Amino acid sequence: MRFILKIDLLIFLVLFPAGLPAAEFTAPAGLKLPAEVTPGSGWQKREGVWATAQSARAVLEAPAWWPGDRPAPGSMVVLELEYLDNLSRPVRAEVYSGLGTDNPWSELHRFGGTADGTWKKARVPAPADFIFLQQPEKTLRFRLISDSGELQVRAFKLTAPLPDEEARYNAETRAWVARVQQRADVDPSYLKLAQSPVLPGDWASAPLVPFSRNWMDLVLPISAPQAGEAGATLKARMFRNELETVQLGVYANSRDLKNVRISAEPLRDNAGKTVASVTVRVAEYSKVRAIHLPNYFVEPFPQRLWPAYPFEVPAGRSHLVYLVLGTAEASAKPGKYATRIRLQAEGTAEVSLPLEVEILPARLLTMEEAGLKLGGCTTGLLPEFELKFLHEYNHNMINIWYAGVRPELSRSGDSFALDWRVMDNWMAAAKRQGISDQVYFLGGNPYGFPRTMHLPRTLAEAMLGLDDRGWRELSFKDPGHVPPQVAPLIVEWCRRFRAHALEKGWPNVVLTPFDEPAKWHQYTSDLGMLYFIKSQFKEQVDLIRQGFPEAQIYGSIHHYYGGIDFLPDVDVFCTNAVAENWGLPDEVRAGGKILWQYSGTTDKSLPAVARYTFGFYFAGHDSRGSLVWAYNWGNRFDTLDGENWMYAWNTPFEVIPAPFMEGLREAWDERRLIETLKQTAREKNIDISGFLSGLFTEIAQERGKGGSSTLNDFWERAKDELILELWHDRLVEKLLELR
Numbered sequence: 001m002r003f004i005l006k007i008d009l010l011i012f013l014v015l016f017p018a019g020l021p022a023a024e025f026t027a028p029a030g031l032k033l034p035a036e037v038t039p040g041s042g043w044q045k046r047e048g049v050w051a052t053a054q055s056a057r058a059v060l061e062a063p064a065w066w067p068g069d070r071p072a073p074g075s076m077v078v079l080e081l082e083y084l085d086n087l088s089r090p091v092r093a094e095v096y097s098g099l100g101t102d103n104p105w106s107e108l109h110r111f112g113g114t115a116d117g118t119w120k121k122a123r124v125p126a127p128a129d130f131i132f133l134q135q136p137e138k139t140l141r142f143r144l145i146s147d148s149g150e151l152q153v154r155a156f157k158l159t160a161p162l163p164d165e166e167a168r169y170n171a172e173t174r175a176w177v178a179r180v181q182q183r184a185d186v187d188p189s190y191l192k193l194a195q196s197p198v199l200p201g202d203w204a205s206a207p208l209v210p211f212s213r214n215w216m217d218l219v220l221p222i223s224a225p226q227a228g229e230a231g232a233t234l235k236a237r238m239f240r241n242e243l244e245t246v247q248l249g250v251y252a253n254s255r256d257l258k259n260v261r262i263s264a265e266p267l268r269d270n271a272g273k274t275v276a277s278v279t280v281r282v283a284e285y286s287k288v289r290a291i292h293l294p295n296y297f298v299e300p301f302p303q304r305l306w307p308a309y310p311f312e313v314p315a316g317r318s319h320l321v322y323l324v325l326g327t328a329e330a331s332a333k334p335g336k337y338a339t340r341i342r343l344q345a346e347g348t349a350e351v352s353l354p355l356e357v358e359i360l361p362a363r364l365l366t367m368e369e370a371g372l373k374l375g376g377c378t379t380g381l382l383p384e385f386e387l388k389f390l391h392e393y394n395h396n397m398i399n400i401w402y403a404g405v406r407p408e409l410s411r412s413g414d415s416f417a418l419d420w421r422v423m424d425n426w427m428a429a430a431k432r433q434g435i436s437d438q439v440y441f442l443g444g445n446p447y448g449f450p451r452t453m454h455l456p457r458t459l460a461e462a463m464l465g466l467d468d469r470g471w472r473e474l475s476f477k478d479p480g481h482v483p484p485q486v487a488p489l490i491v492e493w494c495r496r497f498r499a500h501a502l503e504k505g506w507p508n509v510v511l512t513p514f515d516e517p518a519k520w521h522q523y524t525s526d527l528g529m530l531y532f533i534k535s536q537f538k539e540q541v542d543l544i545r546q547g548f549p550e551a552q553i554y555g556s557i558h559h560y561y562g563g564i565d566f567l568p569d570v571d572v573f574c575t576n577a578v579a580e581n582w583g584l585p586d587e588v589r590a591g592g593k594i595l596w597q598y599s600g601t602t603d604k605s606l607p608a609v610a611r612y613t614f615g616f617y618f619a620g621h622d623s624r625g626s627l628v629w630a631y632n633w634g635n636r637f638d639t640l641d642g643e644n645w646m647y648a649w650n651t652p653f654e655v656i657p658a659p660f661m662e663g664l665r666e667a668w669d670e671r672r673l674i675e676t677l678k679q680t681a682r683e684k685n686i687d688i689s690g691f692l693s694g695l696f697t698e699i700a701q702e703r704g705k706g707g708s709s710t711l712n713d714f715w716e717r718a719k720d721e722l723i724l725e726l727w728h729d730r731l732v733e734k735l736l737e738l739r
Helices: 165-183 201-205 384-392 421-432 454-464 468-475 487-504 517-521 532-547 584-590 607-619 659-683 689-701 723-738
Strands: 044-046 049-052 058-063 076-085 091-096 105-111 118-127 139-145 151-159 208-213 234-238 243-252 257-264 274-289 298-307 311-313 318-326 335-344 351-359 373-377 397-401 408-412 415-419 437-441 508-512 554-557 572-575 594-600 625-629 648-650 655-657
Touching: 058 151, 091 118, 105 118, 105 165, 118 139, 118 165, 165 274, 165 298, 208 335, 208 351, 234 243, 234 318, 243 257, 243 311, 243 351, 243 659, 257 274, 257 318, 274 335, 274 351, 298 655, 298 659, 311 318, 318 659, 373 437, 384 421, 384 655, 408 454, 415 454, 415 487, 421 487, 454 468, 454 487, 487 508, 487 532, 508 554, 517 532, 517 554, 572 584, 572 625, 584 594, 594 607, 607 625, 607 659, 607 689, 607 723, 655 659, 659 723, 689 723
Parallel strands: 234 351, 373 397, 373 625, 397 437, 437 508, 554 572, 572 594, 594 625
Antiparallel strands: 044 049, 049 151, 058 139, 076 118, 076 151, 091 105, 091 139, 208 243, 243 318, 257 311, 257 335, 274 298, 274 318, 335 351, 408 415, 648 655
């Protein structure tokens, strides 16, 4: 039988600007490549071809070459395989990552799905941060899953990463997303919203028109340059230790643009030394459930901001590019600097725009110096390079959930044993990357009671031998209280958790029995009124404190009524319900508790929403930390269906942020600015209370759409988003005035 091997040769322009560059990966030292990979469970061999059935989890493994749990940082291997693409949907490739206990596997890549019947090669990069030693076999393990038919593979091996590995991976990912999203069409009504271009002078005849627009006003495919935007100078003003975002639009005037390339030089002083970096990120327009035409419509949204890549723009349409500017305190010198952003498409002359940046003579307090906390809720755990990126984006906390991440629990005689290997590895990585705190949800949504009482349930499973039905029957004998057989087990678990965390020097872990206990006065069709939730939460808090007396207890409080009842029980009162009682922040502080505020996101949230909510609005209440629901809860790269709460995506190489993440980072830069202003005023004994009070009153009055439900749309949005720039400028000028 004759097979045709199809290899797609792609030529990429790969730009690695300074700023927040992707990590450099190399082949592991001491491992001879290529190396053999052995098929494990889930495979059958016939006529020299390995096959795995639809939906089977087919394992490939290789002997571990490294000591310890993970290979050396910065190392990478690539699983290369030759497969028959007779499938209608891409194959998922996963690796045993140890980034969770409920599911210790992480998706690395997807390949195939064209159903063209040809043999192809796929490359699946696996960096050290995603590889965890499989015990007791001491192997590296991959897993392949085909959802659309039998997968046939005739060769596989481990190889070294190639110079274009990241560019290839990124392009393949965008390609498979576009392919599977062909199942939905953009409604023609969307195109009727298109802007008409305003092109003065020579720009009227130029095929490629760059234009400047505030970074919060996202450039959409239907955007076009408006008055004063075409060819306008890009400008930014920043402190000596922050990131700043500038938006550049690319408009295709009268003809299609192909292979559009963008480059940027760092900003340098007269001696040629870099004072600020410029990272180019190009948007990927994914199809999402519409925000401009709500309900069941579909529209393209600039969902992910990839490292610079060549892109196409259809005639009469635009494309979004973000320039992320970065200063480092050691090298940033106050002053005014300029560089040029260069653009060229296939068959067009190069055009350029000036970028002017003023570096201010001041530094901002860091999140730690300002006493601020920010973290998103994660599914499982995150690779270490992602923690580094998050910390650079003002995240110094992660919110993890017992349902997906926990010390492995097993019965040992009359007691139980805990395996800490996964959590020890994670906590050490978190600490190395500046993640100082973790909120640990020991249970989930109380609507799912008693199944979502995860810590008590797993203890009952291990020690009492109960399945889900048995746990439900035991819990409903007296739902307002923890079963007496389980209560002492919670105390003992917390005692051991405390001892182990202290021994290993973990970051601070803030505990909570379960999410949103104020649901105790709500109703569900299957459980009726949930009054018993109130005493459940309070009793579990008491049991935690018996085992871990000095533990900080956290509460997500989504209503004032019913929620304020928990103020005596928690140390950290985190709420999205200030609008239900404007006196709530002062009431929390008067009770001697720490006020945090939380809000949410989707797969298509706007950067201005993040900046207003977490920055100015929350600052007006002087909350000291925030939780984001959620960081990466969704369907990975294809979010067209289902519920998706996410604002970043990891690849084997780096983190791909959403525009919302840029807004969230900027929000906490605003918080750092406010805290820097306060500290400067204290040092100089200057009263700025009137200035801040007036500003925060204006911010509260500007609160517009959003926040009408603390369950569904618990976010805030300013009536006029460009006013955020005016507030920022007022804060900057006040700080400079005090200096």
